[in-house]
Amino acid sequence: xxxxxxxxxxxxxxxxxxxxxxxxxxxxxxxxxxxxxxxxxxxxxxxxxxxxxxxxxxxxxxxxxxxxxxxxxxxxxxxxxxxxxxxxxxxxxxxxxxxxxxxxxxxxxxxxxxxxxxxxxxxxxxxxxxxxxxxxxxxxxxxxxxxxxxxxxxxxxxxxxxxxxxxxxxxxxxxxxxxxxxxxxxxxxxxxxxxxxxxxxxxxxxx
Numbered sequence: 001x002x003x004x005x006x007x008x009x010x011x012x013x014x015x016x017x018x019x020x021x022x023x024x025x026x027x028x029x030x031x032x033x034x035x036x037x038x039x040x041x042x043x044x045x046x047x048x049x050x051x052x053x054x055x056x057x058x059x060x061x062x063x064x065x066x067x068x069x070x071x072x073x074x075x076x077x078x079x080x081x082x083x084x085x086x087x088x089x090x091x092x093x094x095x096x097x098x099x100x101x102x103x104x105x106x107x108x109x110x111x112x113x114x115x116x117x118x119x120x121x122x123x124x125x126x127x128x129x130x131x132x133x134x135x136x137x138x139x140x141x142x143x144x145x146x147x148x149x150x151x152x153x154x155x156x157x158x159x160x161x162x163x164x165x166x167x168x169x170x171x172x173x174x175x176x177x178x179x180x181x182x183x184x185x186x187x188x189x190x191x192x193x194x195x196x197x198x199x200x201x202x203x204x205x206x207x
Contacts, residue, residue: 003093009161012171016126021086072134083127
């Protein structure tokens with residue numbers, strides 16, 4: 001049960017930022033093995049080169065996601081990356097996974113693909129919510145919301161990733177709060193956009 005909650009939290013975090021949960025998992029396994037011990041087939045996530053590449057990609061993602069218009073292009077690109085990262089994050093947190101990387105035939109025969117698919121679906125669902133909310137917020141605020149919302153998402157991804165490892169029982173609560181926050185931001189952006197449209201229409205009618 002705890003493994004499922006851990007995988008769910010990591011996959012959801014990947015839907016917000018593909019590289020945060022993978023980096024957290026790799027760092028935890030490399031430097032804090034008592035907190036998280038990856039199965040042999042996933043030990044490559046804690047390789048120094050892999051961690052370095054993930055760190056560079058994270059910096060690029062963090063910067064790109066805070067620039068209006070660029071963030072929307074980035075979301076299109078991340079439509080593949082984030083679900084993939086979510087699948088890896090969920091799969092790496094499950095206990096039986098050595099053949100998931102080393103033996104494709106045994107991988108499918110043993111249903112070890114299921115956690116990866118579940119993680120990908122969770123990450124994709126979160127990503128879609130993010131991709132829908134962001135343009136509405138950008139339009140309603142003339143782009144001013146992009147860095148603020150992106151920072152909230154980054155902090156949320158880090159927080160949920162850490163919770164998934166050290167306190168998985170709190171993952172569902174954190175996800176519920178994040179969902180409510182996203183819904184509230186979307187509603188606020190929608191109301192502001194509608195108000196701006198009504199104001200523009202009224203000005204045209206008066207002129």
